[in-house]
Each structure stands twice: as C-alpha cells, then as structure tokens.
Amino acid sequence: MKIIKIFTDRNFNLKLKTQLTASFLIMILCIITVFSFVIYSSVLAILKNQSEELVIRQFRQAEYNIHNVRDQMEKVAELLTTNKDIQSFLDYPSSPSNAERVILANEVIKTFDSILGTYPYAYSLSLYCLSGEALSTTGGSSWYTTRKEEVPFFASELYDNITAKRSGFTWNGDYDFSLFNTADRTYAFTKQEPLMTMARNLNLFGSSSKSAVLVINMKQSDFGTIYTGDWNNKGSQYLINDEGIIVSSLDAGSIGSRVHYAASIDHDRQYGSFAASSDGQTKQITYYRIQGTGWLLINETLETEFIRNTSILKKNISLLMGISIMLAFLLSVYWIYRITRPFTHLVHAMREMEMGKMGVVLDETPSTELGIIGRRFNRMSLSLEDLMEENKKIETEKRQLEMEALQFQINPHFLYNALNTIKWIAMVRKEPGIVDAITTLGNMLRSIYKENSLFTTLQEELAYLENYLKIMNIRYGEGVDVKFDVPEELLSYKIIRFILQPIVENAFVHGMSSISYKGSITISVEKLEEDLYISVADNGKGMKAEKAEEIRAFLKMNLPVNAAHQGSVGLANVNRRIKTQYDVSYGMSIQSEPEQGTTVVIRVPAVR
Numbered sequence: 001m002k003i004i005k006i007f008t009d010r011n012f013n014l015k016l017k018t019q020l021t022a023s024f025l026i027m028i029l030c031i032i033t034v035f036s037f038v039i040y041s042s043v044l045a046i047l048k049n050q051s052e053e054l055v056i057r058q059f060r061q062a063e064y065n066i067h068n069v070r071d072q073m074e075k076v077a078e079l080l081t082t083n084k085d086i087q088s089f090l091d092y093p094s095s096p097s098n099a100e101r102v103i104l105a106n107e108v109i110k111t112f113d114s115i116l117g118t119y120p121y122a123y124s125l126s127l128y129c130l131s132g133e134a135l136s137t138t139g140g141s142s143w144y145t146t147r148k149e150e151v152p153f154f155a156s157e158l159y160d161n162i163t164a165k166r167s168g169f170t171w172n173g174d175y176d177f178s179l180f181n182t183a184d185r186t187y188a189f190t191k192q193e194p195l196m197t198m199a200r201n202l203n204l205f206g207s208s209s210k211s212a213v214l215v216i217n218m219k220q221s222d223f224g225t226i227y228t229g230d231w232n233n234k235g236s237q238y239l240i241n242d243e244g245i246i247v248s249s250l251d252a253g254s255i256g257s258r259v260h261y262a263a264s265i266d267h268d269r270q271y272g273s274f275a276a277s278s279d280g281q282t283k284q285i286t287y288y289r290i291q292g293t294g295w296l297l298i299n300e301t302l303e304t305e306f307i308r309n310t311s312i313l314k315k316n317i318s319l320l321m322g323i324s325i326m327l328a329f330l331l332s333v334y335w336i337y338r339i340t341r342p343f344t345h346l347v348h349a350m351r352e353m354e355m356g357k358m359g360v361v362l363d364e365t366p367s368t369e370l371g372i373i374g375r376r377f378n379r380m381s382l383s384l385e386d387l388m389e390e391n392k393k394i395e396t397e398k399r400q401l402e403m404e405a406l407q408f409q410i411n412p413h414f415l416y417n418a419l420n421t422i423k424w425i426a427m428v429r430k431e432p433g434i435v436d437a438i439t440t441l442g443n444m445l446r447s448i449y450k451e452n453s454l455f456t457t458l459q460e461e462l463a464y465l466e467n468y469l470k471i472m473n474i475r476y477g478e479g480v481d482v483k484f485d486v487p488e489e490l491l492s493y494k495i496i497r498f499i500l501q502p503i504v505e506n507a508f509v510h511g512m513s514s515i516s517y518k519g520s521i522t523i524s525v526e527k528l529e530e531d532l533y534i535s536v537a538d539n540g541k542g543m544k545a546e547k548a549e550e551i552r553a554f555l556k557m558n559l560p561v562n563a564a565h566q567g568s569v570g571l572a573n574v575n576r577r578i579k580t581q582y583d584v585s586y587g588m589s590i591q592s593e594p595e596q597g598t599t600v601v602i603r604v605p606a607v608r
Contacts, residue, residue: 026335030327052273052286055299059271059288062227062237062297066290069121069226073198073216074169076115076122080214081202085111090129090204090212105144109137121222123195126180126215127202128153130163136180143182150182153215162199162213171293172197173220173239173247174256180215194252196223224250227297235284235301241294242267261285265296275303346374353381395580399454454581458525458532459491465500465523472508476517480508485524493532494607496581499574503536503588503600506571511540511598519597531586532606537599543592551590571600578604 080086085107092104112125116139126136132148148154156179162170176192195217204210228237228250238249244262246254261276265287273286286299342362349360361378462484469482504521512519524535543551555575575587582605592598 027327027331030331055273055286056271056288059286059297059299063288063290065226066293066295066297069218069223070171070198070293072119073122073218076119077169077198077200077214077216080111080115083111086127086202086212087204089127090202090210091207102144105133105135109135109142109144112137113139113142121218121226122216123219123222124177124180124215124217126153126217127212128159128215129212130210134182145182150184152179152181152183153213158197158199159213162201163211166201168200170197170199171247172199173223177217180217194220194255196220196248220248220252220255221250223248235299237297237299239290239295240298241296247295259298342371342374346377349377349381353384399577399580454496455494456497457491458486458493458495461495461497461500462486462491462523464498465504468501469504469508469521472505476508476512479516479518480512481520483520483522485522487525487527490525490527490532492608493527495532495534495604496577499577499602500534500536502570502574503602507536507538507540507598507600511538511542514541527606530606532604534602534604535599536602537597539597542594542596542598544594548590548592555588555590574602578602 085104089104089108092101108127112127116122116125116137124136124138126134128134128151132154133144133146134148134151134153135144136142145151153159156175158170158172158175158179173194173196175197176194178192180195180197196219198216198218200214202212202214224238227239227248236249236251238251238254239247240259240262241247244258244265246257246259249255260278261274264274264276264285266272269289270291271286271288273284276283276285282303284301284303286301288297289295290297345362349362352360360381362374466482466484469480473480473482500523504523507521508517511521519539522535522537524537526533526535551571554572571588571590578587586603586605588600588602590598590600
C-alpha cells in the first residue's frame with residue numbers, strides 16, 4: 001500500500017513526476033538497447049583499416065604529383081645553368097653605371113618570364129649573384145639591383161646554407177616573398193603569401209668565383225593543390241619534415257610549426273596511422289614517407305568524420321538510428337504531449353496576463369499537481385481582474401479630484417470681478433501696460449475655469465502658454481523671446497491639460513535667471529508615426545551632467561511629488577500624469593549642457 005501511495009495520489013491517479021519518469025525511462029532504455037549492439041561490436045577496427053588503405057592509395061598519387069613537380073623544377077634549374085644569357089650575365093664584369101649590364105639583366109628576366117609562362121606552378125624566378133647583384137620576376141613585375149644591402153635574401157640563413165652547400169637542390173617552405181624582394185618593394189600593410197622555395201647554386205663555366213643562387217618560388221596555395229587533390233574525406237593534408245616541422249600546408253598560419261604527435265611517427269615504416277588527441281578532439285593521423293625528399297605527407301581526420309564517412313558503419317547507424325529515433329519520437333510525442341498540455345495552457349494564459357489581458361481562466365484542469373496550480377491560477381486571475389477594475393476607478397476619481405482641486409482653489413467669479421475692477425481703474429488712469437497684463441491674466445484664468453475635462457486641444461494649450469509667457473515677460477522685463485514652431489494640422493490633436501506650463505516655467509525661471517532673463521524659448525511640435533513630440537528648448541544656463549542624470553533617474557522612478565516642497569506641480573508630477581494616463585512607455589526626456597541650454601521633450605500618443 002505504501003508503494004502505491006508513492007506513485008499515485010488519493011484517487012489512485014498517476015502523479016506527474018511518475019509519468020515523466022516512466023516516459024524518460026522507456027526512451028532511455030530503448031536507445032541504450034539499440035546502441036549497445038553497435039558500441040560493443042568490432043566494426044570500428046575494420047573501418048579504420050579500410051580508411052587507412054584508401055588514404056594510402058591517395059598518398060601514392062600525391063607522391064607521384066610531388067615528384068613530378070619537383071623533377072620539373074629541378075630540370076628547369078639544370079637547364080638554366082647552361083643558359084647563354086645567364087652565363088653572359090655571370091661573366092660580364094659588374095658595373096652599376098654600365099648600360100650593357102642592364103641589357104644583360106633584361107635578357108635574363110625575359111628568359112625567366114618565358115619559363116614562368118610554361119610552368120604554371122612557378123610563381124617567381126630570382127637570381128642573386130655573389131657580387132651583390134640581384135634580379136627577380138614574377139612574370140607581371142620584375143626588378144634588378146646592384147645594391148646588396150637592399151635585398152634581405154643576402155643576409156638570410158637560407159642564402160648562407162645554399163652557398164655553403166655549393167651543389168644540389170634545397171627545398172624550403174618557411175619563407176614568404178618579402179625575403180626574396182627588395183626592401184623598397186615590401187609593404188608592411190600588404191600580406192605576404194608563404195612560398196615553397198627551391199634554390200641551387202649556379203657557377204660560371206670554368207670559374208667558381210663568379211657564381212649566383214637561383215631561386216624558384218611557388219605559392220604554397222598552388223603547391224598544396226598538388227598533394228591535396230580531390231580527397232573523399234573531410235580531413236586536412238600537409239607536409240612535414242623528419243623533425244615534425246610543417247613545410248607545406250594550405251593553412252598558411254601552421255607552416256613552420258611543429259606537430260605535437262611527431263614522436264608517435266615510426267621512422268622505420270614508410271606509412272602508418274595512429275590516433276592522437278588535440279584540443280579535446282581525437283584525430284586519426286595517417287602518414288606517408290615520400291622517398292627522396294625527406295618529407296612526410298600527413299592526413300589528419302577527426303575521428304567523428306572518419307566514422308561518419310565509413311560505408312559499413314554508416315549503413316548500420318542509419319538503420320539503427322532510424323529505429324531508435326522513431327521509437328523515441330513516438331513515445332516522446334505521446335507521453336510529453338499528454339503530460340505537458342495543461343502546463344502549456346497555463347504558460348499561454350500567464351503570457352496573456354503579462355500582455356495586459358485580465359480575467360484569463362483555464363478551461364481544462366487535470367487531476368494532477370498541474371490541475372491544482374491551474375485552479376488556483378483561475379481564482380487568482382479573477383481576483384486580479386476585480387482588483388484592477390477597482391484600481392482604475394480609484395485612479396480615475398483621484399485624477400478628477402486633483403483637477404477639480406486645482407481649478408477651484410480660488411472662486412473664479414470673485415477673481416473675474418476683482419480683475420475687471422482693476423482693469424477699469426487702469427483704463428481711467430491711462431495705464432495700457434496694466435490693462436494688457438490684466439487682460440492676459442483674465443484669458444489665462446478663463447482657460448483654467450471654463451471646463452473640467454481632463455484633455456484639451458493642442459491649440460488651446462498653446463494659447464494658454466502664450467498668455468502665461470506674456471505674464472512672465474511682463475514680470476521679468478520682457479527680455480525673453482518666445483517662438484512657436486507648430487504645424488497647423490497638429491493643432492486639433494488632444495493632450496492632457498496643463499502639462500506644458502510647469503516645463504515652460506522651469507525654462508523661464510531657472511534657465512533665464514543667470515542671463516538676466518534675456519534669451520529665447522522655443523516650443524515646437526512634430527508628429528512621428530503615431531506619437532506627438534512636444535519640445536520646450538531654451539538657451540539658458542543649462543545643467544551639469546550630474547544634475548541632469550539625477551533628474552532623469554527621478555523621472556524614471558515615476559514617484560509622486562510633494563507639491564508644497566517643489567513649489568509647483570513640477571516635472572516629475574507632469575511625467576507621472578502622462579505615464580498614468582497613457583502608458584509607462586510615454587513620458588518626458590531631458591537633454592542639457594552647461595551654458596548651452598536645456599531641452600525637454602514630451603512624448604504622448606497622437607489622438608484627435
């Protein structure tokens with residue numbers, strides 16, 4: 001009985017935990033059963049042998065290609081040793097000012113160019129004389145110099161090794177074209193491509209004192225295609241020497257580096273293979289010794305690729321994987337769908353609530369733990385809907401009361417009668433300035449008291465601001481220039497009443513005080529997509545960055561402001577009214593620079 005209680009609830013229904021455990025156990029058991037046969041079989045060893053045989057056949061073809069190219073380049077070098085132009089160039093006395101010397105150099109370059117056109121693998125041909133003269137050509141560009149110090153090759157270890165060897169050929173893949181060029185033709189911002197270099201000594205017939213080094217360069221990218229060819233696997237191929245140094249590779253960055261598995265190569269065998277680990281990956285390394293070169297051709301294949309590309313393993317895995325995936329898929333879809341369907345509905349309902357839809361309830365509540373959560377979610381959702389409706393009513397009443405309190409703090413009839421009396425006295429005494437000020441004040445009060453609506457048109461709000469700014473200019477000496485930049489078609493749009501006056505008041509009182517109230521205030525409005533952007537900009541003293549950031553942070557908090565403490569409704573209260581009425585995405589932003597002025601931008605929905 002206790003065991004039954006562990007797996008079921010009071011109604012003997014399977015618990016959610018039990019259902020999930022059972023489904024995953026079934027899937028795991030099926031997958032393990034299917035793959036056990038493959039894991040414990042000996043197929044992998046057979047496949048590795050087959051792959052090695054395939055690679056060795058390809059290696060032998062690559063060996064033939066390498067020998068063929070090397071033989072061609074060495075034959076070209078042998079032919080050049082007897083070339084009459086080169087022999088004349090070596091025999092003729094060196095003189096930098098001798099025009100005939102330059103003509104001989106051009107003849108050698110022409111000979112080299114004809115060879116480069118015949119052998120596509122050859123990239124450049126160069127000749128470096130013991131006297132310090134040097135010439136080189138790539139077929140497209142060539143040069144000749146008598147200044148030994150301008151050619152880095154003369155100071156290189158490669159040049160010393162070749163001249164010391166005196167006979168035979170030297171092959172090297174560690175250098176790029178900057179070594180064989182003149183210093184003024186090598187640019188730091190130009191990437192130099194690595195080269196495969198073949199070099200040998202050339203001697204004037206009958207003289208060992210007049211000699212030169214002949215260099216034939218091939219691009220590594222071209223030389224690499226000789227031994228890479230069209231391989232059927234996804235491995236990488238490259239050449240190393242007996243010390244394990246990479247002498248040729250299509251990956252230019254690896255040339256000259258030492259392979260980490262060099263000690264695992266059997267120097268007594270012509271070819272072989274072994275597994276090596278690098279960077280957390282296991283690779284199958286196959287090597288082949290190219291006779292007469294001192295090079296080993298390497299094929300490096302990830303073991304995962306090796307397994308994937310093997311036909312026998314591919315057939316077995318395809319069949320078994322198909323069966324396993326089908327079983328796992330069917331079981332997963334059936335069980336997980338049944339188990340998680342209530343949870344999916346619950347998540348969907350919660351997302352709808354996040355988007356503002358209240359009163360969402362779940363129609364289906366199963367008899368599992370998720371069913372309990374669903375029923376409690378329904379009760380919570382309905383309670384939240386009632387609470388939100390009640391809060392909306394309270395907020396609406398509160399805003400209306402705030403507006404009425406703002407409008408009816410002073411009896412409007414008393415104010416109108418008092419202002420009219422003062423106006424007539426001023427007219428009798430012929431004081432037009434006082435008459436104008438009182439008339440402006442009366443127009444302001446009429447805008448405040450004529451209606452109790454929360455919204456007003458942009459035209460009426462701007463008219464109220466114009467009267468307000470006129471009063472402020474009268475008060476502070478009429479030195480502030482006020483500009484309105486409002487398209488006529490936007491005047492009919494509605495905004496919240498009295499949200500611009502506190503901003504203009506700050507611009508006038510705080511922005512103009514330091515410049516003796518002699519500046520300008522610009523009020524502009526524009527419509528972008530579905531929103532209105534109302535800007536109040538002044539050229540007053542502005543604010544420091546710290547002060548401006550403090551005000552932005554306060555506005556972001558959207559807290560109510562103590563009017564008695566602020567002395568006015570204030571920026572924060574205006575910002576809070578906008579966010580409360582519309583949405584938290586609306587409100588105001590402030591940009592200010594010291595001695596440059598301040599700009600306040602209000603963003604509200606464009607509503608007619």
